[in-house]
Amino acid sequence: MDNKNESLIGGFPDAVFNAQNVFRVLMDCMARPGTLGAVLPPVAPPAPLGIAAGALLLTLCDHDTPVWLTPGLSKSALPEWIGFHTGAPLTREKIEARFAFAEVKAMLPSFAHFALGSQEYPDRSTTIIVEVEALDGGRLLQLSGPGIRETVQIAPKGLPEMFLRQWTDNRALFPRGGDVVLTAGRQLIALPRTCKITALEA
Template structure:
């Protein structure tokens, strides 16, 4: 007589195997690739407006589905203590985040330590995310915003710490309202939002201390 529990265990095992077969692979060399990615992410945040490139090896599925810089940043920066919010439902990305980092997926944007924004033209208002508190400003959210391109879009002038005088960037695919809302957060310092603009392997860091002026397109 067939043991129903054994049959159920076998089915669960097969389902797990099938799920793992579809799992997007993470870093080929987790320690060294995370270190290399972290150096780039730290450098672009320390030098706002600089375009960095995360050149670690990643699975072809990553490049087909997401900006490699965004995926590498999540593998590098998030862990079991940093909930991640996805603007758009993405089962493959959610599974990869849980498996490779142990990070929980947040149901609401204000619960997230990190948020992946796939549509910068239609993202939630910034007050939908955690800004931290004066006592704990580090508890604010960090946004990974997918840009259509990091050049050729809306001209912006950046100034502030880490910038000699000013620097210009022109990311495409990000609504002007984002920049205006971000400027209004200056009154709440040291609270605020840090963000990375990502496109392919390329990334620009814009910390909360950076002032951004929206220029007219010419």
């Protein structure tokens, strides 16, 4: 299938209802960091973007939300898919992006290159959606902070190598800083900037 045809298919069957469903899942996960959420609506974004990441893109992005893509995603049929289904503009400038998407094993730029908001408007930051190989089976991480009763543990497999160091720097900027959503297949875990992440010994 060529890129033109691929861009026309794979969106939400019921755009309004499906987007509302995905948004509720995301908000629940943001309110309870470390909680595993699942995308139920059928959606088929162009490879290499996964289902949950594609559903978030369709839900969150529109003509007012510039989107940054990794080089791998930019070379796929995804830009045309985004244009057809959301009308969201693409930007090469990370600091202009409201949302950024990185596929599995892509090199993730430093969070500092993206918009981090301001003290007055901390919400004017980039939300970064990072695909990983799986949301279990990886290095054990402990989460704490608002929305978490004591602690919760996650074990995403295939996190970018510098992710934990970048996250520590990002959290230190609070209330500024970016929020991250990890996705794999139909599943997602939200990591709001308030969340403290500690690597546990194996």
